[in-house]
Amino acid sequence: MESADPSLPKLSTMTLRLVSENNFPTAAGLASSAAGFAALVQAIANLYELKDSPAELSLVARQGSGSACRSLFGGYVAWRMGSRADGSDSMAEQVATASHWPDMRALILVASVVKKGVSSTSGMQQTVATSGLFAHRVADTVPKHMAQMEEAIKNKDFAKFAEVTMRDSNSFHSTCADTFPPIFYMNDVSRAAIRAVEAINAKAGKTIAAYTFDAGPNAVIYYLEENTEAVVGTFSGLLEGVTGWKDGVQGLKSGVVLDEAVAGLLKTGVSRVIMTGVGEGPTKTEEYLVGEDGEPVKR
Amino acid sequence: MESADPSLPKLSTMTLRLVSENNFPTAAGLASSAAGFAALVQAIANLYELKDSPAELSLVARQGSGSACRSLFGGYVAWRMGSRADGSDSMAEQVATASHWPDMRALILVASVVKKGVSSTSGMQQTVATSGLFAHRVADTVPKHMAQMEEAIKNKDFAKFAEVTMRDSNSFHSTCADTFPPIFYMNDVSRAAIRAVEAINAKAGKTIAAYTFDAGPNAVIYYLEENTEAVVGTFSGLLEGVTGWKDGVQGLKSGVVLDEAVAGLLKTGVSRVIMTGVGEGPTKTEEYLVGEDGEPVKR
Numbered sequence: 368m369e370s371a372d373p374s375l376p377k378l379s380t381m382t383l384r385l386v387s388e389n390n391f392p393t394a395a396g397l398a399s400s401a402a403g404f405a406a407l408v409q410a411i412a413n414l415y416e417l418k419d420s421p422a423e424l425s426l427v428a429r430q431g432s433g434s435a436c437r438s439l440f441g442g443y444v445a446w447r448m449g450s451r452a453d454g455s456d457s458m459a460e461q462v463a464t465a466s467h468w469p470d471m472r473a474l475i476l477v478a479s480v481v482k483k484g485v486s487s488t489s490g491m492q493q494t495v496a497t498s499g500l501f502a503h504r505v506a507d508t509v510p511k512h513m514a515q516m517e518e519a520i521k522n523k524d525f526a527k528f529a530e531v532t533m534r535d536s537n538s539f540h541s542t543c544a545d546t547f548p549p550i551f552y553m554n555d556v557s558r559a560a561i562r563a564v565e566a567i568n569a570k571a572g573k574t575i576a577a578y579t580f581d582a583g584p585n586a587v588i589y590y591l592e593e594n595t596e597a598v599v600g601t602f603s604g605l606l607e608g609v610t611g612w613k614d615g616v617q618g619l620k621s622g623v624v625l626d627e628a629v630a631g632l633l634k635t636g637v638s639r640v641i642m643t644g645v646g647e648g649p650t651k652t653e654e655y656l657v658g659e660d661g662e663p664v665k666r
Numbered sequence: 667m668e669s670a671d672p673s674l675p676k677l678s679t680m681t682l683r684l685v686s687e688n689n690f691p692t693a694a695g696l697a698s699s700a701a702g703f704a705a706l707v708q709a710i711a712n713l714y715e716l717k718d719s720p721a722e723l724s725l726v727a728r729q730g731s732g733s734a735c736r737s738l739f740g741g742y743v744a745w746r747m748g749s750r751a752d753g754s755d756s757m758a759e760q761v762a763t764a765s766h767w768p769d770m771r772a773l774i775l776v777a778s779v780v781k782k783g784v785s786s787t788s789g790m791q792q793t794v795a796t797s798g799l800f801a802h803r804v805a806d807t808v809p810k811h812m813a814q815m816e817e818a819i820k821n822k823d824f825a826k827f828a829e830v831t832m833r834d835s836n837s838f839h840s841t842c843a844d845t846f847p848p849i850f851y852m853n854d855v856s857r858a859a860i861r862a863v864e865a866i867n868a869k870a871g872k873t874i875a876a877y878t879f880d881a882g883p884n885a886v887i888y889y890l891e892e893n894t895e896a897v898v899g900t901f902s903g904l905l906e907g908v909t910g911w912k913d914g915v916q917g918l919k920s921g922v923v924l925d926e927a928v929a930g931l932l933k934t935g936v937s938r939v940i941m942t943g944v945g946e947g948p949t950k951t952e953e954y955l956v957g958e959d960g961e962p963v964k965r
Contacts, residue, residue, distance in 0.1 A: 499810075499833075500840055503802035511798075534798075534846050541799055541844035547829075548864055549836045555854045565847055 368416065378415060386655070386663050391641075392477065396552055396583015398438070404431030405438030409649035421648065425459040433491070441465050441647035443520050445513065448505075465645045468523045470592040474599055475641040476633070477611075478556040478584040490543065490550050490582060498545040508538050525591055529577030532589060533564075536579040552582050556636030559629040560586035567601050570623045597621045602640070605630055611640035667715065677714060685954070685962050690940075691776065695851055695882015697737070703730030704737030708948035720947065724758040732790070740764050740946035742819050744812065747804075764944045767822045769891040773898055774940040775932070776910075777855040777883040789842065789849050789881060797844040807837050824890055828876030831888060832863075835878040851881050855935030858928040859885035866900050869922045896920045901939070904929055910939035 369375050385407065393399045408428040412419060425436035436459040437444040443463040449456035494501050512535045519527035543550040557580055564578045564586075575594040579587050590598040600619030603612055625633075658664035668674050684706065692698045707727040711718060724735035735758040736743040742762040748755035793800050811834045818826035842849040856879055863877045863885075874893040878886050889897040899918030902911055924932075957963035 498840075499807045499837060500799045500802055500844075503799055508798045530846075537844050537846060537848045538798060541797075541840040544843060545799075545836050545840035547833050547836060549860065551857050554857075558850050558853075561848065 396581045396585055398434060398581060400432040401434040401438045404428050404435035406649050409439060422458050422460055439648050442645060462517055463520050471645045472590050472592055473643050474588045476560055476586040476637045477639040478636050494542055494546040497547040498542045500545045501542045504538055504542050526574040529574045532577040532579045540580060552584060553580055554584045556632050557584045557586055559632035562629045563601060563625055564588060566625055567598055567623050571597055605633055606637055609637055609640055613642045695880045695884055697733060697880060699731040700733040700737045703727050703734035705948050721757050721759055738947055741944060761816055762819050770944045771889050771891055772942050773887045775859055775885040775936045776938040777935050793841055793845045796846040797841045799844045800841045803837055803841050825873040828873045831876040831878045839879060851883060852879055853883045855931050856883045856885055858931035861928045862900060862924055863887060865924055866897055866922050870896055904932055905936055908936055908939055912941045
């Protein structure tokens, strides 16, 4: 573009100053690096007016943080393993838009804002090298779960979505614990969150909540909007002093009675909650200019 | 014997009164049922003067509690899976006598005397039915570890013994966590014990301690007598008020500095220690008679 139009600023000759901010705890297993790298790649693509598709950009984002490739899309996204040994065809694609199944909600119980001892990327490399069970997960468990999950999303089948979500989380953390030396992302608070989800589903007589844990102790609990009272109400009454509740949810009563030890662990271990849902990919928000002192200034 | 010698008491026509006592916490993942069933089978075999070998008795004991089959022997014992579908050839055999490698020691950190929510036997059945990784553990991991362990014991190779012990414990608990719903025998105190063992080995510059966990949160830490100071000293100074220390070990100083969180978890979570080693199988101790009131009386 610059060679075709000499009036354009010569951006390709300038260095970039990157300023990154986030409103999630960093390095706590809440996908902060995925969000950050996806935003970075999209921002640079916007700056240079690149014509690459999100799938092509996801190949670049993946090199910063594996799961960043998923974050370039909105809605429900699959990260395809690919078949090339060098990983060059390992990229993400959208399985469904957010509007296909808009009533999906997520309640995140932030169990720790302590930085991880092991980064997700180096943890995964250790797991690949030393876990005897990992190869089986890759060859057998993940492809099966991926197919089941796509089907569940396509059919908006929450019970199936939930079961696959929970089984795959269990399987992932199993291979982490099978690493040598073992990697433990979950702690006793995480396990209490699992027991609470089991209690919610038992009370409902069907599966209305699903837990999953990424590379950290924080529980991500999926539920449908219609089950807010039964799911969110179980935690909001218990965790009254905790920040992050949306207006109105603290008065909800689910009637789920938690085991005393489970309730105690959640009360002492959850420092913050995040209530969110399935949203869009990277969005251009505010634009900055470089001020006279070299610091960013809002346009 | 009774039909050949009419003067013998007709024991075969009498009912048995069984009185079982143990000095281990029951149902806490400390093999109390294995010890109890092995003692029961051996006591009945003694009473009837059965000529069955320990291997044959192990077949019977296994039906009470799987791991009881191992407890009929002293020393280092292997539980052979067998090849028959009905499990009728699944039995234990001695790999080495206790005197072959007499300096093996075990320090048990009792992290919980709370009874388990799930018995080991029913937990294992759930794992077999629902864990996708379990089949791989059975087909691949366990046979490999069994062969490596026998070789390590034969050669008195502690570093290899330790590595296989730790890897197999990790693998077992991984398949428990991969069960649906997941089974967690270990807790944050267990994981702190793992980090402490890693710190001991790091300080020694070689592997002098190994952790393993059975179906409960209690850590069993293996070490050789010559490394008592480095291994036991790490815990005895920290856990001063805890019962179970043998004379003299509380003054030992290992110089291992534990992470503050690890030390804190061990201090608050370990209620008792047991110091033991590799010993003999069931031993006839005291004999009882039935008193006039029907209660057992020491002979």
